[in-house]
Amino acid sequence: MPGVCASSKGGTINISTLLAAEREAFNVYLADRLHRFDELSEPFRQACCYSLALDGKRIRPILALWAGDLAGAPRERVLPIALALECIHTASLIHDDLPAMDDDVERRGKPTNHVVFGEANAILAGDALIVEPFALLADPLPGLDPRQQLRILKELAETIGPRGLLDGQAMDLNVRPEDYHQTYLETMHHKKTGLLIRCSLLLGALAGDLEEDGLVGLARYGEGIGLAFQIRDDLLDWPEEGDKLTFPALYGPDRAKALAEHCLEDALAALDRFGERASRLKALAHYLNARTH
């Protein structure tokens, strides 16, 4: 049963229930913070709110919140970080879905942003959700040292900027036949998916107090689950998308599955230092690895 995992105490954690509760709490916070867009002109305001308010898994905010818990950060300090991460993720989806990019008309079960508001408003709404995180995180975060806050902003900007997430999207976009090899594929997914997951954990932890070794452990966990998640994603679409550069296309489905298992094991091992304090994160790794859609 993927939703129920052994905790280190020998009891069980119902991870689906935990995730649903966190998602619910985050959605309440998010709905309240949409007031930040109240003064915007129409329909730009709606375009900014629409994709953000759609029912998403909220994995990145939850990773930040749980890493924050591990580092002893108060929730009111981590929630703006969680929101910032969801804004970025949403922005990347809005721009990815554009006709000039993946040309997707549906997302999270609803018409994509540009289908509802037109391409131009979707471009601007994506831009808005790229900038808003920096407005959120340049505001004082209660009780946090300004130097630490600058570190958070720097980590975010490097993660989502031209050397990070955007280069991953560009690699995906501009891939050529001679790029069909392991290094290209892993770098692309690391940048496109892994970095933001890693960053979610780091930012949550940086809002609290965690020694550098602990940050390294969280980063390794994030990279592991990010890659495992991506391989599972590829496997779900395979062999329908057999001509795309994916893990099963490159390695065959069995080796791809084995690689996902290896990434998962590595992610779990990186949490050993935290003992049972990391049981939710461990359960989440199993949960993500077992998903079937």
Place this chain on the structure above:
Amino acid sequence: MPGVCASSKGGTINISTLLAAEREAFNVYLADRLHRFDELSEPFRQACCYSLALDGKRIRPILALWAGDLAGAPRERVLPIALALECIHTASLIHDDLPAMDDDVERRGKPTNHVVFGEANAILAGDALIVEPFALLADPLPGLDPRQQLRILKELAETIGPRGLLDGQAMDLNVRPEDYHQTYLETMHHKKTGLLIRCSLLLGALAGDLEEDGLVGLARYGEGIGLAFQIRDDLLDWPEEGDKLTFPALYGPDRAKALAEHCLEDALAALDRFGERASRLKALAHYLNARTH
């Protein structure tokens, strides 16, 4: 002669020569900092560098540098700010030029970004130049207090985000017949053009040491030249673009000219407190107001 203005000493400042020298120095700095993009995948790397390296007027960087001089900020602290502002300005041009927005094929005498690299790369390059300023300004700026740095980041994010520049672009995009009135037009231009010019001055000054009254003066100067600049822009295109919402379309050319003069006077008056230390900024205001292309 628009290029030559009386300084407060009774001598003259050749503003064209001054601007050319600043532009040259800034371009040297910019060319060196393009190495930040070295590790990017192709052709995304080229798309990021292309529009930034095109020959622009560099007005925003120069405003930041001169405001920094007024506030006693060392140049090595203001140059990253100047670059950040030019990145943002360039990003807004790249996205504005897209087929879904203004659909412009030429800019600064060269083919626009999407014409050279395709729409998808142009979207990503614009995104990159929106994020890169935050990476630049979250890095330590030599000798600057972290609290002041957070204030700079906050000011930038509010200026270019959904409540600022992006809302101005959205207002331009989504204008309806019932919006053809003074409030809409002035708000749109204030957000679309004025805010970033104002921000350029504020950020330069915040890198140094200036009392709040001085900051208010610089902000008023920025808003004044921003609006005057926009009215002049409208007048240059008028009456060819007579059906667009512009100052001459709304007021007629004579009243529009008078309004530009009024904005200029207000901008100059806001600098009085600085005496001759602001003579370059005053000369720049006259220069921008007198331009014929």
